[in-house]
Amino acid sequence: MCDASGLPGSGLAAGDWRDYVALLKPRVMTLVVFTGACGLVAAPGKIPLFIALVAILCIAVGAGAAAAFNQWWEADTDARMRRTANRPLPAGRLHRDEALAFAVVLAGGAVFTLGLATNWVAAAWLAFSIFFYSVVYTIWLKPRTPQNIVIGGAAGAFPPVIGWAAVTGNVTALPLLLFAIIFAWTPPHFWALALFVRGDYARAGIPMLPVTHGVRETRRQILLYSIVLAAISVTPSLIGLTGAVYGIAAVALSSIFLLLATKVARSTETDPQSMRPERQLFRFSILYLFLLFAALVGDVLL
Amino acid sequence: MNWTPQEEKEFIARRRRRNVVIGVVLTGFALLFYGITISRMAG
Numbered sequence: 001m002c003d004a005s006g007l008p009g010s011g012l013a014a015g016d017w018r019d020y021v022a023l024l025k026p027r028v029m030t031l032v033v034f035t036g037a038c039g040l041v042a043a044p045g046k047i048p049l050f051i052a053l054v055a056i057l058c059i060a061v062g063a064g065a066a067a068a069f070n071q072w073w074e075a076d077t078d079a080r081m082r083r084t085a086n087r088p089l090p091a092g093r094l095h096r097d098e099a100l101a102f103a104v105v106l107a108g109g110a111v112f113t114l115g116l117a118t119n120w121v122a123a124a125w126l127a128f129s130i131f132f133y134s135v136v137y138t139i140w141l142k143p144r145t146p147q148n149i150v151i152g153g154a155a156g157a158f159p160p161v162i163g164w165a166a167v168t169g170n171v172t173a174l175p176l177l178l179f180a181i182i183f184a185w186t187p188p189h190f191w192a193l194a195l196f197v198r199g200d201y202a203r204a205g206i207p208m209l210p211v212t213h214g215v216r217e218t219r220r221q222i223l224l225y226s227i228v229l230a231a232i233s234v235t236p237s238l239i240g241l242t243g244a245v246y247g248i249a250a251v252a253l254s255s256i257f258l259l260l261a262t263k264v265a266r267s268t269e270t271d272p273q274s275m276r277p278e279r280q281l282f283r284f285s286i287l288y289l290f291l292l293f294a295a296l297v298g299d300v301l302l
Numbered sequence: 303m304n305w306t307p308q309e310e311k312e313f314i315a316r317r318r319r320r321n322v323v324i325g326v327v328l329t330g331f332a333l334l335f336y337g338i339t340i341s342r343m344a345g
Binding site: 015016017020048050051054057113116117 | 316319323335337338341344
């Protein structure tokens with residue numbers, strides 16, 4: 001058994017700096033940074049480039065803090081899943097108290113810095129998003145309901161709203177629609193993944209939809225949420241909040257998304273290793289969000 | 303503490319690397335606030 005240092009019986013904490021970086025879930029942060037930056041660019045008005053970069057940094061650090069808090073809370077669960085067993089806490093490379101302190105300092109620092117650099121409306125949204133992910137999602141809903149990922153989707157949907165608020169100091173219809181897009185995108189994205197790694201979730205006792213309601217129901221819900229996603233994605237264009245670039249991209253990308261979701265819904269495969277449509281949808285869903293938000297920025301810049 | 307020389311060496315190296323990173327982050331934080339102050343004053 002290793003202690004915080006990773007060495008047997010040392011009694012001292014000296015985790016590697018890379019373990020702290022791993023607590024931030026940097027891969028998830030990519031999408032957060034990107035959507036936050038898109039919200040910032042799409043917002044009417046201008047802020048100095050340096051302040052814009054600080055705002056994006058704060059959004060990223062805030063998301064990282066929420067991820068660190070999540071790993072602090074779920075260290076026991078993570079130890080039971082193959083996918084997460086090598087994270088710094090379950091692997092014993094960091095102490096849980098260190099992770100909690102790290103999360104609290106980062107969260108406070110990000111909110112405070114964003115407030116000073118931009119405005120306190122943006123800082124309040126950032127604080128609420130960290131609270132929502134850490135407490136409402138991680139502690140309250142994730143272990144209790146198979147709809148956990150639907151609520152969790154809201155936590156990941158805040159960055160464009162925060163980016164927008166950093167520039168304008170308020171939140172209007174377009175950032176709320178961007179929020180709704182990520183909110184509706186999350187369930188099909190995660191359930192596609194959950195279908196082919198459901199054994200992991202079952203072992204860890206997490207009530208993910210494929211575990212609690214079966215593969216067939218999950219596939220049906222993936223299709224339903226994909227339809228909702230497509231409808232919300234084209235709305236900004238239909239009500240004149242965005243231009244042609246976004247409109248064309250939203251229609252094209254949503255059509256492909258719906259096609260892949262239909263393939264998932266029609267699949268009867270039960271062996272996770274052979275779930276090709278699910279893997280296709282999962283991979284495309286990431287590309288979908290990147291391209292949709294890139295189109296939004298393209299609309300503003302062109 | 304019952305460490306082998308190799309374990310002790312590894313521990314010290316890891317602690318040094320972490321301290322260097324903390325130093326870099328703190329310096330970055332100071333520069334960040336300097337930049338924020340200048341940008342806000344200019345704005």
